[in-house]
Amino acid sequence: MSASPSSAAQQARKAVAARLRELRLDAGLNGRDVARLGGWHPSKSSRIENARTAPSDEDIRVWCRVCGAEREAADLIARSRAAESMWSEWRRKQRTGLRQLQESYNELFQRTGLFRVYCSTLVPGLLQTSGYATALLTAITEFRKIPNDVDAAVAARLERSGVLNERGRRFALLVEESALRFQMGDADTMAGQLGHLLTVGSLPGVSLGVIPFSSRCRPIWPMENFHVYDDALVSVELLAARVTVQQPSEVALYLKAFGELSQMAVHGARARALITSAIQDL
Structure with missing residues (x-):
């Protein structure tokens, strides 16, 4: 335990x-x-x-x-x-709904120049469409039995994603192929979400990598979703809490993991092929 x-x-x-x-x-x-x-x-x-x-x-x-x-x-x-x-409990953050939690990230996003994101199970929040985010946040709301402010929370999440279009920011985003296959919402919602990945992956400041199922002899295992903000802070998402890591030696550990995961990922045409395949299989 x-x-x-x-x-x-x-x-x-x-x-x-x-x-x-x-x-x-x-x-x-x-x-x-x-x-x-x-x-x-x-x-x-x-x-x-x-x-x-x-x-x-x-x-x-x-x-x-x-x-x-x-x-x-x-x-x-x-x-x-x-x-x-280090521990920011979801229960405390979410007790009035999800909008406040979404808005709590705004200051951190505004002061970050380089975003590194790894997701093994979900499409990263920065890349989520309205339909996908609605399906996900609705599931969270129902599971946790908290006040339903999903529409406002989705709007706050999408507004925050506007940083993708701001000059001077860079985004290195890695997803396991499983994140393309786990279905949130109906088939149309997933098709829209995966299609959005094809579009956003071409933005100037965005590098989108997919780690294929076919990777052999992985040097590092699939792990919990985490976000690295510049080289200063890591946010790790668990079921019960969000863990904030700031100790330089531990931030370095996540940077090392991100580097090894990056070596396993495919980018460009090969990444688009995996996303397209996931769309075709819906």
């Missing part, structure tokens, strides 16, 4: 605290030494190290500096921030 969001966040906090303790021990210092060198009350280093108090960004910088480990600071700050905000 997977950990709950709250327990996962607490484990992340403890991991930060444990790493701070390791840095202190490596420096040959005790807790009072860290407090004295940092200009803190003697109990503060103990509270931080035992995960009773979440350290601020500046606390982490000071800790790393007095331990002679300044190079660790950026990674630990990112890990600490992630521990506080």
Whole structure:
């Protein structure tokens, strides 16, 4: 059984605290030494190290500096921030419907220049048509038994997708062939959606790759849908929550996975052939 969001966040906090303790021990210092060198009350280093108090960004910088480990600071700050905000529960975000959730992404989209998206089960939200998005968000609304504001949520999603046409932005989008085959809505809805992929894949800033069923000896397995925003943040979509990853070493892991998945994908005419085949099989 997977950990709950709250327990996962607490484990992340403890991991930060444990790493701070390791840095202190490596420096040959005790807790009072860290407090004295940092200009803190003697109990503060103990509270931080035992995960009773979440350290601020500046606390982490000071800790790393007095331990002679300044190079660790950026990674630990990112890990600490992630521990506080890594889980954004769908239940909380969706309790008033789906429109607010859709609009919550707007600021992130506006400040992102390079979007990398991998989807194994669904057409990426950026590429969804009104019919496909309506079928998907209706299914989510009914499954979660939340207020039905699907029309407004779809409108917000489509409005956000306008970034595809903005100059200066780049989109690297990967889908498993299965995402072309799992049917959301009726056959006409899927045909319209797949036809839209043929159109949007030709936009100047868009690279659309499809990983074929026929890929042999995959170097990396199909995984959960994830979005990478520039090189700074990864959003991973799970059933119970959206996980936000900001720790540089973990962002790098997703970038590595995206790179290997990209090597398996086909683009251009070969990708269009797979999309066309899926349309013909409806």
